[in-house]
Amino acid sequence: MAILLKGAEVTAALNEKIARKASELAAAGVTPTLAIVRVGERADDVAYERGATKRCAAVGVAVKNYLLPETVTEEKLISTIEEINRDASIHGVLLFRPLPKHLNDERVRAALAPEKDVDGITDGSLAGVFAGTNTGFPPCTPAACMEILKYYKVPLKGRKAVVVGRSLVVGKPVAMMLLSQHATVTVCHTRTADMPAVCREAEVLVVAAGKPKVVDETYLSEGQIVIDVGINMGDDGKLCGDVNFDAAEPIVAAITPVPGGVGTVTTSVLAAHVVTAACRAAGVDEAL
């Protein structure tokens, strides 16, 4: 019987801290503000935007929406971002990606000011998470994994952490963040030989494989802490993670549920990053 690492508890604690810091900023005349830049009407983006807007409202973070048609020119999108860069009343930017194919992702990312890059997409933020410095922000999903581990007081120093997946949005940044917490970190991926054996050695296992239920009992061992980053639609029409929960639950010490795990925490992290960006811009202590 594994302990459930529920996102809701992490989020509740984090939201309280964010709201406190936001009201501290409000007292200083600053409303922490997030710009959401969305190109087109992709259903996933619209749903995430709705969740993020609701979350931000609850903790005192204002949201300004920039909706651009699917057919927007690169020039128009970049000039919108530059306008946001110049707007001192906006502290953070969430830009939905992937962008439509006629837009150059690299040029668009490069237009964003790293200090407003609250979802870790600029070279400045990537360098920051790689170097372990405060340049920009890490992407929200790996930061949410770290918040869960922190909230549940999972020791990391000197322990074996294994990350499944090497994407730039989850696997690589979470590996760097675990390393900065002094874990011994292994990154495995589709080319890894005998991945189950590698994963069984983990004390902390972060799974961002992008495939439903791919991690089963052969990957797991007793006492492990498992963070499941996946959100997939299972064959049964229900949401499921990248870990086969029913197989894992009797074996491991603790695991995040899907839904109700990492995904729950992501928008709180986004709001926290906006508040931190506002603190940095206003010269206010950023510690939440």
Next chain:
Amino acid sequence: MAILLKGAEVTAALNEKIARKASELAAAGVTPTLAIVRVGERADDVAYERGATKRCAAVGVAVKNYLLPETVTEEKLISTIEEINRDASIHGVLLFRPLPKHLNDERVRAALAPEKDVDGITDGSLAGVFAGTNTGFPPCTPAACMEILKYYKVPLKGRKAVVVGRSLVVGKPVAMMLLSQHATVTVCHTRTADMPAVCREAEVLVVAAGKPKVVDETYLSEGQIVIDVGINMGDDGKLCGDVNFDAAEPIVAAITPVPGGVGTVTTSVLAAHVVTAACRAAGVDEAL
């Protein structure tokens, strides 16, 4: 009896390719040129500069020296870098660090154009090595490790690579470069529990611990390929690596000697980066 992975062979093969590309550029009216920016007279820097200058001369890369006094102001150093950025006849910059303490490392690094950053110190280069893209260049030392593995045709795909050390100049970038070659990569460091056991599991072991002979027979197992990045002065007054060579040699399959290993290859990689930067600037195919 381990095979010796001698740097000289790697360098000879690489130099030939660099010289060929440099003469291709020369025929197009471009002399690939490296600016070496040195603040003060630190003996290590002077020695490395001498080696780099000699190496560059041998392969058709010009060197332009910018020597600044130990007491140089940050403004002067930054304006020198900006002058180099604007100078289209210069393709790459080597800036010796650490800088004297009165100079802000972050501001100085940020002044350098990433496309001329042939030793991987800018945020652009760090983001590039983290993301596995061609933005900027990786630092020369981890790139030298990869050149050795490539020259000696050490298979990496799906194999277990362990990196000892997590610095931004060697450990982290080499981990990312091994990952991009599809190795399963573990990074360990001073806080790692039972580092010998972790290292024994490696098929490829890259040691950048920064301590003389710290990796002994307890860290090693049969069949391993060992890349020793360390260059230290041993108790006996002789240069030695981070691996105890005499202990390793009877156990592992292959190992780089110190001296004569990774260090030998670094300046060739530097020259190669300058030639690549010149190709990119001139719109010439950069493949060596």
